[in-house]
Amino acid sequence: MKRSRTSKSWMNEHVKDSYVKQAHSDGYRSRAAYKLIEANKKFKLLTKNMVVVDLGSSPGSWSQATVNIIGSQGKIFALDILEMEPIKNVNFVQGDFREENVLNHLENKLGDLKVDLVISDMAPNISGIKTKDQAGIIHLNELALDFSRNWMKPNGNLLVKSFVGEQYEEFIESARKVFTKVVTFKPKASRDRSSEIFIVGQKMKIME
Numbered sequence: 001m002k003r004s005r006t007s008k009s010w011m012n013e014h015v016k017d018s019y020v021k022q023a024h025s026d027g028y029r030s031r032a033a034y035k036l037i038e039a040n041k042k043f044k045l046l047t048k049n050m051v052v053v054d055l056g057s058s059p060g061s062w063s064q065a066t067v068n069i070i071g072s073q074g075k076i077f078a079l080d081i082l083e084m085e086p087i088k089n090v091n092f093v094q095g096d097f098r099e100e101n102v103l104n105h106l107e108n109k110l111g112d113l114k115v116d117l118v119i120s121d122m123a124p125n126i127s128g129i130k131t132k133d134q135a136g137i138i139h140l141n142e143l144a145l146d147f148s149r150n151w152m153k154p155n156g157n158l159l160v161k162s163f164v165g166e167q168y169e170e171f172i173e174s175a176r177k178v179f180t181k182v183v184t185f186k187p188k189a190s191r192d193r194s195s196e197i198f199i200v201g202q203k204m205k206i207m208e
């Protein structure tokens with residue numbers, strides 16, 4: 001089949017992209033690693049021995065970058081609908097985070113552990129129908145926030161990918177009820193044409 005101009009130009013952009021080249025030479029599975037690395041530089045999210053939950057983890061570059069910092073005494077639980085090639089010291093759950101039984105599976109793995117940091121790069125498959133895609137990501141954002149509320153240690157942090165659009169401001173308002181400070185962040189590694197934005201919830205409040 002003849003390739004469309006859009007897919008050709010995406011491929012050209014991808015091949016020339018310096019983050020793609022860097023990921024290749026640093027051994028990361030995806031250029032997405034640099035979004036987390038940049039967020040970590042700015043907000044000091046990761047430290048040694050932390051307990052981290054990585055939602056929407058495949059192919060695994062955020063998990064790789066996290067393990068490099070938290071070390072073998074830290075704990076990381078990663079989850080994705082898709083398979084993920086194993087990473088040493090990463091405990092992986094495969095399933096849809098929207099499903100109760102998948103959440104239960106993750107919760108059983110956590111057991112008595114409370115979480116220092118939740119990172120979520122989850123995004124629904126883009127259908128092109130803006131309202132549907134927007135509703136899809138906000139739903140995932142709300143689930144990540146709920147999970148944080150239930151499983152995070154006081155003073156823990158959340159990094160979550162969203163899209164600016166309908167219900168985005170409302171989501172930020174909900175996050176403000178849970179975290180002492182909520183800011184937004186567009187990493188350099190995020191493509192200009194992408195409407196993705198990251199929300200950082202800092203210092204979870206002590207919840208009743």
Ligand SMILES: C[S@@+](CC[C@H](N)C(=O)[O-])C[C@H]1O[C@@H](n2cnc3c(N)ncnc32)[C@H](O)[C@@H]1O
Nearest residue numbers: 032056058059060061062080081096097121122
């Ligand atoms: C941008 S990728 C994540 C890249 C990853 N952070 C990395 O560094 O390799 C988004 C991931 O979210 C996952 N995802 C989307 N919806 C999900 C859901 N409902 N439950 C679990 N994973 C989901 C997708 O399968 C996809 O692998």
